[in-house]
Amino acid sequence: MQKMNNAxxxxxxxxxxxxxxxxxxxxxxxxxxxxxDENTEIEFLNDLISxxxxxxxxxxxxxxxxxxxxxxxxxFLSWLNNQSPKVEEPKVEEPKVEEPKxxxxxxxxxxxxxxxxxxxxxxxxxxxLKEKQEAEKAEREALAKAKKEELLRIxxxxxxxxxxxxxxIIPKGKVLEYVQKEAVLSNVPSSKQISExxxxxxxxxxxxxxxxxxxxxxxxxxxxxxxxxxxxxxxxAGIGKSTQFEKFCEEEKLPLIRIGSNSxxxxxxxxYSKSFIDNTVVYHAKAFVQAVEIANKIGACVLVxxxxxxxxxxxxxxxxxxxxxxxxxxxxxxxxxxxKGCKLLVVGTANLGYAGTGLITQALESRLxxxxxxVPSKEFILANIWTEKVDLEIKEKLYxxxxxxxxSQVSKNxxxxxxxxxxxxxxxxxxxxxxxxxxxxxxxxxxxxxxxxVKQIVQNTFC
Numbered sequence: 001m002q003k004m005n006n007a008x009x010x011x012x013x014x015x016x017x018x019x020x021x022x023x024x025x026x027x028x029x030x031x032x033x034x035x036x037d038e039n040t041e042i043e044f045l046n047d048l049i050s051x052x053x054x055x056x057x058x059x060x061x062x063x064x065x066x067x068x069x070x071x072x073x074x075x076f077l078s079w080l081n082n083q084s085p086k087v088e089e090p091k092v093e094e095p096k097v098e099e100p101k102x103x104x105x106x107x108x109x110x111x112x113x114x115x116x117x118x119x120x121x122x123x124x125x126x127x128x129l130k131e132k133q134e135a136e137k138a139e140r141e142a143l144a145k146a147k148k149e150e151l152l153r154i155x156x157x158x159x160x161x162x163x164x165x166x167x168x169i170i171p172k173g174k175v176l177e178y179v180q181k182e183a184v185l186s187n188v189p190s191s192k193q194i195s196e197x198x199x200x201x202x203x204x205x206x207x208x209x210x211x212x213x214x215x216x217x218x219x220x221x222x223x224x225x226x227x228x229x230x231x232x233x234x235x236x237a238g239i240g241k242s243t244q245f246e247k248f249c250e251e252e253k254l255p256l257i258r259i260g261s262n263s264x265x266x267x268x269x270x271x272y273s274k275s276f277i278d279n280t281v282v283y284h285a286k287a288f289v290q291a292v293e294i295a296n297k298i299g300a301c302v303l304v305x306x307x308x309x310x311x312x313x314x315x316x317x318x319x320x321x322x323x324x325x326x327x328x329x330x331x332x333x334x335x336x337x338x339x340k341g342c343k344l345l346v347v348g349t350a351n352l353g354y355a356g357t358g359l360i361t362q363a364l365e366s367r368l369x370x371x372x373x374x375v376p377s378k379e380f381i382l383a384n385i386w387t388e389k390v391d392l393e394i395k396e397k398l399y400x401x402x403x404x405x406x407x408s409q410v411s412k413n414x415x416x417x418x419x420x421x422x423x424x425x426x427x428x429x430x431x432x433x434x435x436x437x438x439x440x441x442x443x444x445x446x447x448x449x450x451x452x453x454v455k456q457i458v459q460n461t462f463c
Contacts, residue, residue: 001043002080004033012079028069029076031058045073054154145370152369156216156223170222175252176300179226183299183341190293191283191334194272198284201294201301204255211240211247212380220371221248221345225300228338230323230346232308232365235373241349244373245304255294257303259287261310267318271331288322288329289336291344300343308348309360316361322346323367387426394428397461401444404457410450437462 009029013022035048035055042048049066052058061069106114170178189199221244224231233241242258249256259270272283285293287303295301305311305319321329323346328337338344348360348368360368382395424439441458445451 001036001045002077004029004036004076004080006030006033008080009033009076012076016075016079025072028072031069032073045070045077054158056157144366148366148369152220152224152229152371155227155229155369156219158223158227172251173253175222175225176254176298179341179343180299183343184339185299185342186296186339189285190296190336191331193281193283193333194289194293195282195284198286198290199293199297201255201298204257204294205253206246206250206256209243209247209250211243212376213244213247214374214376214380217244218248221245224369225302225343225345228325228327228343228345230348230368231371232348232350232360232368233371233373234350234352236375237351239373239375241351241373242304242306245302245347249302252300255291255298255301257287257291257294257301258306259304260306261308261315263310263312265311265315267315270315270318270322271329271336272333283333288319289331291346292327292336292338295342295344296339299341300345302345302347305346305348307351309350309352313361316364319346320363320367323364387428390425390428394425398425398440401457401461404461405444405454408453408457410445410453433462 009026013025017025031052032045032048035052036042039048039051042051049070052069053061053066189196220231223229233244235241246256248254262269269286270288272286272289275282275284291301291303308316318329321327326337327344327346328335330336346368350360359365378399382392382399424436424443428436437458438455441451441455444458445454
C-alpha cells in the first residue's frame with residue numbers, strides 16, 4: 001500500500017474534491033493516515049480499518065462511517081498510484097551457464113584439494129543460512145507474542161469501555177446477568193440424540209474455592225469471556241492456574257468444565273461418548289459439546305483443559321474450530337455451534353516443565369491469548385493453599401521450613417515451595433504430631449540422604 005501523508009492529501013483534495021466537501025474528506029482520510037503512521041508493518045487498508053474499529057479513539061464511529069472512510073481512502077490511493085509513472089523493466093536474457101571444464105593438466109591431488117575447499121565453503125554457507133533462519137524465526141515468534149499481548153490489552157480495554165457504556169464496570173456476581181442481556185438462549189440441544197442428563201449444569205458450578213485474586217487476574221478473565229477470546233495460562237505447579245477459574249465460576253455461578261489432557265486421548269473425547277440403552281445408541285455430551293450446549297442454555301460457560309500441551313497433535317487440531325471466533329464443530333450427530341451472544345471461555349493451562357508435555361501446535365497457539373501466572377505471595381500461600389483448620393502459627397513454621405530447604409544443599413526436584421502437603425495437614429488434630437511431621441519430611445525429600453536433612457530441619461523448627 002502506498003505511503004500516505006498530509007501534503008499529498010492536500011494536493012489530492014485540491015485537484016479532485018469540491019471545496020464544500022474537502023473538510024469531510026480530509027477528516028476521513030487523516031484517520032487512516034494516523035493509523036498507517038502508528039502501524040507501519042500493516043500493508044492492507046482492510047487491516048488498518050479493522051484496527052481502527054477496535055481503537056478507543058474511534059469507538060464513536062458507526063460501520064457506515066467506516067464504509068465512507070474506506071471509499072475516500074481508496075480514491076486517494078488510486079490517485080497516488082497514478083502519480084508514479086510505470087516503467088517497464090527491460091527484459092534481460094539469462095546468460096548461458098557453461099559447465100566448468102576440468103583442466104586436464106591438474107593433478108589428482110589438486111582436484112581433491114579443490115573439491116575439499118568447495119565442500120567447506122558449502123558447509124559454511126549452509127551454517128550461515130541456518131543461523132539467519134533461526135534468527136528470523138526468533139524475531140517472528142517475538143513479534144507474534146507481542147501482537148497477542150497487545151490483542152489481550154485491547155480486548156480488556158474494549159470490554160471495560162462496553163461495560164461502562166451500558167451499566168458501568170461489571171460488579172462481582174453480575175457477569176452472567178450482563179451476558180444474558182444479549183445472548184440468544186435455547187433449551188433445545190443441537191441434536192436430539194444427546195442425553196439431557198449430560199447437559200445438567202447445576203452440578204458443574206463450583207460451590208467453594210479458597211483462591212485469593214492477584215493483581216488484574218479477574219479483569220483478564222472477564223475481558224476474555226466478554227470478547228469470546230481464549231486464554232492459555234503458563235506457570236509452575238501448584239500456583240493456582242486452574243483454581244482461579246474455579247473461584248471466578250463460584251463467584252459468578254457459571255458452570256466450570258475441567259478436562260485433563262492425555263497423550264492417549266482422541267478427538268471424540270472432546271465431543272461425546274456412546275452407550276446402549278434398550279438396544280438404542282445414546283450419546284453423552286463431553287467437554288466441548290457439553291460446554292457449548294450449557295452456554296446456549298444459560299448464556300456462558302468456562303472450559304478448562306489441564307496441561308493442554310500434553311495432548312496429542314490430533315486432539316490439538318480438533319481444538320482449532322472450537323477456539324476460533326465461531327466456536328463450532330461438525331460431529332456425526334450434527335453441528336454443535338455457540339448461539340449468537342452466548343459466551344464460551346476456553347482455557348488451557350501449561351507447565352512446560354512437566355514430563356510428557358510438549359509444545360502446542362502453532363495454529364492452536366495463535367488462537368490462545370497468553371497469560372503468565374505470577375508466583376503467589378507469602379500471604380496468599382498462608383491464607384489459601386493450606387487447610388484452614390491449621391493454626392496460623394503452624395502455617396508460619398511450615399513456610400519457614402520451605403525457606404530453609406530452599407537455602408540448603410538438598411535436591412530441589414521434589415521440594416514443594418508452594419504446594420504444601422494439604423491432605424496431611426487436614427488430619428492435624430486426629431494423628432500424632434510426630435507421625436505427621438515424618439510424613440511431611442518424606443513429601444519434601446527427594447532421596448534418602450535428603451530425607452534425613454529435611455527431617456532435621458522440620459524437627460529443629462517444631463522443637
